[in-house]
Amino acid sequence: MLCGGGCPADNICPGCLRDLPRNDSACTGCGLARAGCAQGLCGDCLARPPAWDAVHAPLRYEFPVDVLIHMLKYRRRLAAAAALARAMAPGQPQAKALAPVMLIPVPMHWSREWARGYNHAFELARALSRRSGSPLARGRLVRSRRTPPQTGLEAAARRRNLRGAFRWDGGHLDG
Known part of the structure; x- marks a missing residue:
């Protein structure tokens, strides 16, 4: 997919x-x-602990990861979801502990998903679910209002833009 060479079924050599x-x-x-x-929280997160237990971010957003994400998000190359899932899913036995308890794709506003024809976050979460065996919880997190695109916004503006844009309709989660 990236080099133009022959790729296996998961689309990345x-x-x-x-x-x-x-x-x-x-x-x-x-x-x-x-x-x-490598094993803990940064200074910012120590000062203001997040509401979640942990984040698993196995890839840095730089070339060629950014290319794969843009292929999936903007060019309807759904095969990029399988390639990203292969790179992101824990593969080694000791890394299986990092497998998510549940995958919750970030929803798009219905009008944007209708115009695009798919939700790239759902496609990636579905590919990760297949690879990791973690359950996929589609429809539990709901987009409650349309927001302007995040592209080009600084971090603080992105947070303000998304404030109040989602609601949880999935009931109580244990854990």
Whole structure:
């Protein structure tokens, strides 16, 4: 898919898979690559702990991961979801503990999903569910209002843009 060579069923050859930028020093709170966070939280997350237990962010958003995501999101290359899932799903026995308890795709506003014809976050979550065996909880997180596109916004503006844009319709989650 990336190099133009022959790809296996999951759409990424071993060489391209090896070349993807791993996020080995990610903070378990925010997922950002931070020096000294290989096993824990960064200073920001220690100061303001997140509401969740942990984030699994196995890849850095840089070339060619950004290309795969853009292929999936903007060019309807749904095969990119399988390639990303292969790179993101825990493969080693010791990494199986990192498999998510539940995959919850971020919903698009119905009008945007209708115009695009699919939800790229759902396609990626479905591919990850198939690979990891983690259950997929579609429809539990609901988009409650349409928001302007996030593209080009700084982090603080992105957070403001999404404030109040979702609601949980999935009932109580144990854990």
